[in-house]
Amino acid sequence: MASFDDLVRAAHELRSRMPRAVVGISGFGGAGKSTLARRLVEAVPGAVRLRGDDFIVPSRAGERSPDWAMVDRVRLRAEVLEPFRAGSPGGFRRYDWATSELLPSEPLPDAGLLVVDAVGILHPDLDGLIDLGVWIDVDLDTATARGKSRDRAAGDDHDRLWDGVWVPNDRDFAARFRPRERADLRYDESA
Known part of the structure; x- marks a missing residue:
């Protein structure tokens, strides 16, 4: 299990050998991906964060799928990851949760380390x-309870989405794609 200091060291090591590097932070919904990504960006000079929530397929935003199909990995790959790693100029479109539409294109951030957090x-x-x-090593029940609590505190009642869509999606995705085992580091917030 990796601590936050281990993660910061790994990010610095990446930056020392690559002009542009990508850190992907994943975990179950509610595990703390956004919090960890923000902390990492604050700790590593030249790092920027892109939210995975910006890469949603509008038509699939509330649909059940065994592979988290609402995350537009094709758009993330083509608009962000490939051009960023190549050092090419590019632009990407964020998903606007208020309108359920994609916003106009904006330029890729100029950075040496890109931190993307998403399921x-x-x-x-x-x-x-x-x-x-990086996989945030928080079990599904704990992550779900945290996510529901966070949403309620923000005034959003997403319990039906959590129970009917997001938790089953997390469970199916973990069984099929084994993201915990695919990760280079498993992060333990208590370490």
């Missing part, structure tokens, strides 16, 4: 494009 990114569709895959 469903430790997947064969993105093989070779994530230089350091």
